[in-house]
Amino acid sequence: MNNESASLSENRGSNLAQLLKKYGIVLVLLLMIVVISILEPAFLRPKNIFNVLTQVSIFGIMSLGLTIVIISKGIDLSAGSVLALSAVLAASVGQAADATAKYFPNLPVLPIFVPIAVALLVGLICGAVNGLLIAKTGIPAFIATLGMQTAARGFALIYTQGKPISNLTKSFTNIGGKIFSVIPVPVVIYAIMIGITYIMLNHTRFGKNIYAIGGNIDAAEVSGIDVKKNLIMIYAYCGLLAGLAAVVFAGRTGSAHPGAASGYELTAIAATTIGGTSHSGGIGTIRGAVIGALILGVLRNGLTLLGVPAYWQQVTEGVIIVVAVIIDMRKNRQKK
């Protein structure tokens, strides 16, 4: 007879159920890979695998930032627009000497760290502004970042007068290329950011603060955590990652245009949500975010290889996101 009837959650179920709960999405991913590989063996070609990983990298990097934002019980709708703004600003100082439409005609070719620094700085600043608005004025994150989403896009359009900036330097496009002609640079960058974000979230006080703020902001307050400062840092980091994703994006496409990455934040949010990050705050992991991103990447690639029309891919993605969250809610919710 269980005397602890006042506890807040139940831990029933056999060990199998426990395992499924913990590793569920990994199994889903493996299952998807198996099914797709059987239906279309071309999926498993190394070239295709690296292709998938490269495509995942951009929204994957973004979703690392979204993960910590959502764990803190917030949201950032501006990531895609911030990417675009960062990309165009970085591209404007990263054009090759012989570019046809140079943004700064008299600018010499600058070392690659300059455009990179510009992108990161723009991302950081936009993120910090988001954080400041949310922390100091108390307006909901949804609204603040919605405003940034529109404004940043607007700034990108103003800056470029609506026109793309192309012909970037070789160093720039190398970022979109491969190391040792095999491993895509974007994947390496993604991997490094996974490592950094993982350590930050799980092994620093800042990471613990993120969980505390998202899990119970009052408890965080009375434990002496500077909630405002931490919120600013959380959104700044998310913006920084959007800036980094911008570098990768521009490197891959060799150009930047103000309409870029529209809607990417939604993919990033979907990825981390599928991975188990909860919008009620305090719950989420980097591992989950990565698996969620891979699931989306594999899904898109797989459906394309199988010849499924693009619009049906969208429907499938939508269904998967909702199903993933329903399963996740069942996991966390107490049943009477």
Add this chain to the structure above:
Amino acid sequence: MGLHGEWVNMENNEYLLQMKDIKKRFPGVMALKGVDLNVGYGEIHALVGENGAGKSTLMKCLLGIYPPTSGEIYFDGKLIKNYNVAEALKIGISMIHQEISPILYRPIMENIWSGREPLTKFGLVDHKKMYESTKKLLEEIELDEDPMNIAANLTVAKLQLIEIAKAISYDAKLIIMDEPTSALPSKEVEGLFKIMKKLKSEGRSIIYISHKIDEIYAITDKVSVLRDGEYIGTEDTNKLSKDKLIKMMVGRNIDDMFPKTPCDIKDVYLEVKNLSHSRYFQDISFNVRKGEILGIAGLVGSGRTEIIESIFGIRNFDSGEIFINGEKVEIKSPIDAIDKKMAFLTEDRRQTGIFPMLDVEFNLTLANILKYVKKSKLIDYKNLKEDCNKFIDTISIKTPSPKHKIENLSGGNQQKVLVAKWLLTEPDILFLDEPTRGIDVGAKSEIHKLISMLASQGKCIVMVSSELPEIIGMSDRIIVVHEGKITSILDNNENITQELIMEYATDTYKERVN
């Protein structure tokens, strides 16, 4: 415990803490009107007053959650001002909060060390050290839990113990304890008192906020009383009579705290037979007569709440039958229960009782809303408002207006609104789960009068309570539950004592007899 032995009064100050003429204004209300509080070194100082008296506000000012509007605070001889919580914790003031829940899905050790996790040489969190410090801390308060266990898996009592451990781990000179025992069974309360005495012997001081008069007399040295934001006075505990204390708190004499006015008890109206739930209770059978108050006693976690929840349709049960007025009834949900003229006042009004952001009027009339829907499907506000105002008057709900947000009312008045809500539905059977928890003495008495009145109107009252004086004072009969089973059904006569009920609640009665 993270305590570094004794700590000495360095400069021979008279008081560890001096709060002088503290005033605190919020928009529209003066919460503190000039309060003094002096706490000596190595002193356990009770801070009492009705809900809304200003105790929490005063402590929040002290802890740095917000600054006082005016007044001065001296700590260890030094004037402190414009400080935040982190700084207060560093100076040596920590607090056990009454209604702070934990970070639910994080482990115990993260909850305890939140904001000040131990770090390795490289500036990263030292999980191993955190685990070991937590293990030591839990041993000190005699809580057998794995530091990695998630807070969501713990009972309310254990969570409160962890709050206590956390406050102690700050190595504070002054610990504020706000209702630290509200969820604790008596064995743990003894444990807490042991810890408090140890802290006192180390020269540390404790401000003890509690509604439990018995505890105040058991453990505190001095008592300070607040009423309506004003400072009434401070007395030595051992020189203060209970009557005088209550008079200071409410400004009037309270002769009989639990006035169950005797009334005619008629026929059996509600009967429950062999109710069982695989997880919570087995073979529960009892009946309730019209005009009767049936008290349900038992330890926290014994299944009392689950039993009445099952009858009301909040919970499913596996087997058993329910009869109303001799007829068998099927109750599958609260809607069925309300249809059968049942009412249910929940244990935790904040979580499952009130709609905090909405006004008194809404909260009061919601359960009865269908009665106000006209043929046109629109709501008849005139009648709704009339009923609302009638009840606000008859049960003296203290609120500036019916449109006031209910969360701004004191706990006692919130509870009155909830009682009124159910009264509007004109029930025949009322289930009350801890009806006076966290409510001051004055409001308690008023709610007890209400309950008595309902009984005298011929209603059946089933009351779950952990406060034995309340059970003994109010019940006609008492059921005692132990680990999901009824250990006895007692007629409430002169032979019933708190000890007897406790024996049944802990299932040690047999042992004594043998």
